Amino acid sequence: MNDRLPHEKGFHVSWDQIHRDARALAWRLQGVAPEGGWRAVVAITRGGMAPAMIVARELDIRTVDTISVKSYDHQTQSEPRVIKSPDMDIIGDGEGVLIVDDLVDTGKTLEVVRAKMPKAHVATVYAKPMGRSQVNTFVTEVSQDTWIFFPWDMALQYVEPYRGT
Numbered sequence: 713m714n715d716r717l718p719h720e721k722g723f724h725v726s727w728d729q730i731h732r733d734a735r736a737l738a739w740r741l742q743g744v745a746p747e748g749g750w751r752a753v754v755a756i757t758r759g760g761m762a763p764a765m766i767v768a769r770e771l772d773i774r775t776v777d778t779i780s781v782k783s784y785d786h787q788t789q790s791e792p793r794v795i796k797s798p799d800m801d802i803i804g805d806g807e808g809v810l811i812v813d814d815l816v817d818t819g820k821t822l823e824v825v826r827a828k829m830p831k832a833h834v835a836t837v838y839a840k841p842m843g844r845s846q847v848n849t850f851v852t853e854v855s856q857d858t859w860i861f862f863p864w865d866m867a868l869q870y871v872e873p874y875r876g877t
């Protein structure tokens with residue numbers, strides 16, 4: 713699959729697995745919650761929305777907002793741009809706020825987001841080594857040369873048997 717290059721490996725995540733991993737993230741976040749709990753979640757669209765919903769459900773957080781940062785066209789990276797900001801009257805400097813994304817790769821997206829909400833706690837389900845230092849809590853690390861495929865970008869399809877007739 714040429715459009716996956718230069719990534720050596722593919723890590724294919726099912727709906728079931730992202731659900732379990734996002735729940736594991738919520739469990740960890742509960743363990744480091746401030747007194748009184750997290751007051752809001754900010755999902756980084758679009759990939760952060762599914763894990764953010766699961767985390768908000770598990771931790772009973774009703775205030776959920778979004779920030780939209782566009783940094784990739786398919787697998788080609790360009791400079792990240794904020795297209796939509798959260799309600800800063802509610803989010804403030806980010807104290808007691810959880811920022812959730814599906815993954816961190818180079819960390820460029822999170823750099824932009826953290827600058828807006830410097831006191832927020834940053835959580836991703838998956839992390840690659842280059843961007844790991846931008847994240848406070850994550851669940852699974854994959855190597856830098858791995859491309860993660862999410863269930864919303866995939867479909868079930870027929871696979872040839874190992875041995876033909």
Ligand SMILES: O=P(O)(O)OC[C@H]1O[C@H](OP(=O)(O)OP(=O)(O)O)[C@H](O)[C@@H]1O
Pocket residue numbers: 756757758759760781782783784813814815816817818819820821822843
């Ligand atoms: O750490 P970085 O190198 O900045 O990359 C990580 C970001 O890239 C992907 O989002 P993308 O910009 O592709 O948008 P999407 O979530 O709408 O798919 C992913 O969901 C992260 O948000």
Ligand SMILES: Nc1nc2[nH]cnc2c(=O)[nH]1
Pocket residue numbers: 784815817858859860861862
């Ligand atoms: N789906 C997906 N988006 C990304 N954006 C940056 N890295 C990745 C990745 O490994 N998978």
Ligand SMILES: [Mg+2]
Pocket residue numbers: 756757758759760813814
């Ligand atoms: Mg994203």
